[in-house]
Amino acid sequence: MTPSPFDDASLSWDQAGPERLYVITGGRGASRRRADVDLITLVVARTAARPEMQPEHASILRMCHSPLSMAEISAYLKLPFSAVAVLVSDLLRDSYVEVRSAVRTDRVRNPELLKAVMYGLQRL
């Protein structure tokens, strides 16, 4: 695995300035971002990271060997959600990852779902 400059733990959110974000996303904005990806969408890698990949794409593939939410990817990469959404959309387009979407808005009032969450919390 190629070490990426973005694996440097000393990198802070403050260094994610507009120029860095422009480079990482190739200057692409919302147009290249899938609308169905939100903060709690779970991302799972379908392939291993390869040396020729953009470092951020490779980092996402490495950390998503187990399911990981978009919010967690954003936290570990120290990149804003919108930049991560563009990167994950790239990976989706190439079928390098699959996403497990959050419960749809019309299902969050489902009593069975709510009961399951309640049981889970009671075991804490």
Add this chain to the structure above:
Amino acid sequence: MDFRGSEFASGPAREDALPASAATAVKIVIVGGFGVGKTTLVGSVSEIRPLTTEETMTEVSVGVDDVRGIEQKTATTVAMDFGRISINKHLVLYLFGTPGQQRFWFLWAGLFEGALGAVVLVDTRRLEASFDVIGRLEDGGVPFIVAVNVFPNAPTYPLDEVRSALDLPAAIPIVACDARSRASSRDTLLALMRYLYRLSTQSAAPVAASAATE
């Protein structure tokens, strides 16, 4: 919980990985003013050390109040702490604590969309900070309960007094909470879940309608 504190830029520590069977995620949003204990509550119940995600907000005009990241006139960075609870092999619950600046809560597109519900965490010393968010949640049809965070050095009031001070409809639960305590924070989330379950089984009384009665 993992308190080793090092940054894993390459991803979560092995013990923080979700099982491969994790298929669905749901979220609860914790809202409240600056310093009211949102991150404390999230940290008390989260199975992972609370993490931070950020989003860049673009605004038509920048107000006169405190704004970080002023290098771009119309862009503001908003940070949000969150935690995670594995409900079962397939279902994961995320808890998001909203940023302190109230005007950003509803700018983060999709934050409340698809949320199971919200907990409004209040500090009795600064109740007025909660009026705006309660109104906005009611307007947005987001079901919520109110949790009064009990600070050791703050005067305590009967919950009924806090309810009437907040002009909170009788149907909306209000509970006392110690955000530092795992059990108390869990019970607060359970109070929200019981309320949501009750709403979901009351087919004749949709959330928006019950919120609009007051």
